[in-house]
Amino acid sequence: MNVQQISVFLENKAGRLSDVSAALKDDGINIRALTIAESANYGVLRMIVNNPDVAVSVLKTAGFVVKKNPVLAVEVDDREGILHDIMNLCGTAGLNIEYMYSFIEQVSGKAILFMRFEGTEAAEKVFADNGFRLLSAEEACLI
Amino acid sequence: MIWDKKHETMPRGELTGLQGQRLRAIAQKVYNRVPFYKSKFDALGVKPADIRSIADIAALPFTTKDEMRDVYPYGLLACPLSDIIEIHTSSGTTGKPVVDAYTRADIDLWGESMARTLSMGGAGKDDILQNAYGYGLFTGGLGAHYGAQRIGATCIPISGGNTKRQLDFLRDFGSTALTCTPSYSLYIAEAGREEGIDFEKLPLKRGFFGAEPWSDNMRAEIEEKLKIKAYDIFGLTEIIGPGVAAECECQNLLHIFEDCFYPEIINPDTGAVLPDGEKGELVFTTLTKEGTPVIRYRTRDITYLTREPCPCGRTSVKMHRILGRTDDMLIIRGVNVFPSQVEQVLIKAEGVEPHYQLIVDRRDNLDCLEVQVEMNETLFSDELKVIEHKEKEIEHQLKEALLVHSRVKLVEPKSIARSEGKAKRIVDKRNI
Ligand SMILES: [Zn+2]
Numbered sequence: 001m002n003v004q005q006i007s008v009f010l011e012n013k014a015g016r017l018s019d020v021s022a023a024l025k026d027d028g029i030n031i032r033a034l035t036i037a038e039s040a041n042y043g044v045l046r047m048i049v050n051n052p053d054v055a056v057s058v059l060k061t062a063g064f065v066v067k068k069n070p071v072l073a074v075e076v077d078d079r080e081g082i083l084h085d086i087m088n089l090c091g092t093a094g095l096n097i098e099y100m101y102s103f104i105e106q107v108s109g110k111a112i113l114f115m116r117f118e119g120t121e122a123a124e125k126v127f128a129d130n131g132f133r134l135l136s137a138e139e140a141c142l143i
Numbered sequence: 144m145i146w147d148k149k150h151e152t153m154p155r156g157e158l159t160g161l162q163g164q165r166l167r168a169i170a171q172k173v174y175n176r177v178p179f180y181k182s183k184f185d186a187l188g189v190k191p192a193d194i195r196s197i198a199d200i201a202a203l204p205f206t207t208k209d210e211m212r213d214v215y216p217y218g219l220l221a222c223p224l225s226d227i228i229e230i231h232t233s234s235g236t237t238g239k240p241v242v243d244a245y246t247r248a249d250i251d252l253w254g255e256s257m258a259r260t261l262s263m264g265g266a267g268k269d270d271i272l273q274n275a276y277g278y279g280l281f282t283g284g285l286g287a288h289y290g291a292q293r294i295g296a297t298c299i300p301i302s303g304g305n306t307k308r309q310l311d312f313l314r315d316f317g318s319t320a321l322t323c324t325p326s327y328s329l330y331i332a333e334a335g336r337e338e339g340i341d342f343e344k345l346p347l348k349r350g351f352f353g354a355e356p357w358s359d360n361m362r363a364e365i366e367e368k369l370k371i372k373a374y375d376i377f378g379l380t381e382i383i384g385p386g387v388a389a390e391c392e393c394q395n396l397l398h399i400f401e402d403c404f405y406p407e408i409i410n411p412d413t414g415a416v417l418p419d420g421e422k423g424e425l426v427f428t429t430l431t432k433e434g435t436p437v438i439r440y441r442t443r444d445i446t447y448l449t450r451e452p453c454p455c456g457r458t459s460v461k462m463h464r465i466l467g468r469t470d471d472m473l474i475i476r477g478v479n480v481f482p483s484q485v486e487q488v489l490i491k492a493e494g495v496e497p498h499y500q501l502i503v504d505r506r507d508n509l510d511c512l513e514v515q516v517e518m519n520e521t522l523f524s525d526e527l528k529v530i531e532h533k534e535k536e537i538e539h540q541l542k543e544a545l546l547v548h549s550r551v552k553l554v555e556p557k558s559i560a561r562s563e564g565k566a567k568r569i570v571d572k573r574n575i
Contacts, residue, residue, distance in 0.1 A: 005525065007523075007524075009523050009553075009555065011555050011558070038527075039530075041552055042518075042553055042554075044524075044525060044526075044530070063556055063557055064555070065519060065520055065523045065555070065556055066520075067520070067523055067524065067525055099526070116525065
C-alpha cells in the first residue's frame with residue numbers, strides 16, 4: 001500500500017516553480033503536499049498530487065525531467081513525541097529513511113508522514129505490523 | 144561496393160608512382176600560372192623540376208587559410224576564369240571567405256570522389272537519397288548531390304532545416320539514405336520520436352555524416368535512434384568540399400582518396416612531417432585539381448594516418464576521424480582540451496545524451512572550465528544525493544580524461560542552444 005510521489009528537476013532560477021504549477025493547474029492537477037530539496041544549482045521538487053499519471057505526462061510535455069516513486073503515507077496522531085516514536089520504530093527495524101515530509105489533514109486532524117525508504121515493501125510491513133495505518137494511493141489523492 | 148576499383152585498390156608502389164607524377168605536374172602548373180605560388184616557391188628556392196617523387200613534397204611551401212583569404216577572390220586561380228563553371232566559398236564567418244573555383248573536370252572529380260564515398264557505405268542506384276546538407280555556397284549540399292547523381296541514386300535536394308518536412312519526406316518518399324551533419328541527424332531523430340515515428344519501420348538504411356566533429360559514441364546513438372548504419376565522411380571547402388575521405392563498410396577510420404588529395408601529418412609548431420601513427424596537423428595537396436589547386440594546405444585539424452591494409456581491399460591510406468582543431472582546441476591551464484573528449488566521457492556516464500556545452504572563464508587569473516550537461520531521465524533521481532553522486536562521478540571521469548579539473552553543472556533539458564546546423568560546444572569568456 002504505497003503512494004506515488006512525483007519528483008521534478010528544477011534549476012535554481014526564478015519562475016521555474018511557477019512554471020510547474022502553471023502547467024499542472026491548466027490540466028486540473030491538485031497538489032496535495034510538496035517539498036523541495038536543494039543543492040547550490042538545482043533542486044528536486046517532490047509532490048503528492050491527485051492524479052500522478054496525468055501530472056507526469058503534463059510535466060514531460062512541458063519539457064521537465066520527471067520521475068515517479070513509491071513513498072509510504074503513514075497516518076499518525078498529531079501529538080507530541082510521535083515523530084520520536086516513528087524514528088525509534090525505524091531504527092529498531094533497521095529501516096533507512098531517505099527523506100520525509102508531513103502535513104496535517106484538516107478534517108481528521110491527523111498528521112500524514114510521507115516517507116521514502118530504500119526498501120518500500122519492508123518498511124510497509126514494519127508499519128503495518130506495528131498497527132500504523134498506511135494511506136492507499138486513492139486516499140492520498142483525496143486528502 | 145568499390146566505385147573506382149582501379150584507383151581505390153591500386154598497389155601501393157603504383158599509387159606512389161602516380162602521386163609523384165601528378166605532384167610534379169601540379170607543381171609545374173601552379174608555378175607557371177599562379178603568382179601567389181611562384182613567389183612562395185621562389186622564397187624557399189624550390190623549382191618544380193626539383194620534384195621527382197611524392198617524397199619531395201616536403202620541399203614545397205605550406206598554404207595557410209589566411210594566405211588563401213589574402214588573395215581573395217581570384218588569386219588562386221590556375222586557369223582562365225572562362226574555364227570555371229562553379230564557385231563555392233567557405234563560410235567566411237571569421238574574415239574573408241576562401242574561394243574554391245571548379246572547372247568542368249573539377250566538378251567531375253568532385254562527383255567521382257563523392258560517388259566513391261557513397262558507394263563505400265553501400266549506396267547505389269536503387270537508393271533514395273535525402274540530401275539534408277545545405278545547398279548553396281556551402282559545399283555539403285552540392286557535393287553530396289553530384290555524388291548521388293553519379294551513382295544513379297534518386298536524389299532529393301531537400302537541403303537543411305525544416306525538420307517537420309524532413310520527417311514527412313523520410314516517411315512519404317521512403318528515403319533509404321540520409322546525408323546531413325551528425326548533430327542534425329540526432330535532431331531529426333529526436334523530433335521524430337516526439338512525433339511518435341518508429342524509425343524501425345522506415346526504409347532508411349544508411350547515413351553519411353560529416354562537416355563537424357563527432358565520435359563513436361555519437362555514431363552508436365545515431366545508429367540506435369535512426370536504426371541505420373552511420374558513416375563518417377570528411378572534406379574541406381579549401382580542398383574540394385566533401386569527398387576527400389570516407390569510411391568503408393568496416394567503419395574503422397576513413398580512407399583518403401589519396402590519388403587526388405595527398406595527405407601529410409606535420410608537427411604544427413615546426414612543420415616537420417610526422418610518421419604514420421603520430422598525431423599532428425593534417426595537410427592536404429590537391430594532385431589533380433584544375434581551377435584552384437592547393438599545395439600543402441594546413442587544415443588545422445588534428446589526426447593521424449595509417450597505411451595498414453583494410454579488410455575492404457582498398458589500398459589507400461586511412462585517417463582517424465578528426466581528434467580536434469589546432470585553433471578550436473581549448474588550452475585550459477596549459478592543457479589541450481577537445482570537446483570530443485568531453486563527449487566521450489558524458490556518453491559513457493550513464494544515460495547522458497550528448498547535449499553539453501563547455502564554458503571557459505578566467506577567475507583570479509585562473510582558467511575555469513564548466514561543463515553544462517542537460518539533465519535526463521536516466522540521470523535524474525528523487526534523491527539529491529544520487530544526483531550529486533553522479534555529478535561527482537562525471538567530474539571525476541572528466542578529470543581523468545582531460546587532466547584538468549572541471550565543474551559539472553546539470554541544467555534543464557533543452558536549455559543548451561541547439562541549432563539545426565553545427566552545435567555550439569564552446570563558450571570562451573576569457574578576454575585574452
Ligand atoms: Zn576499408
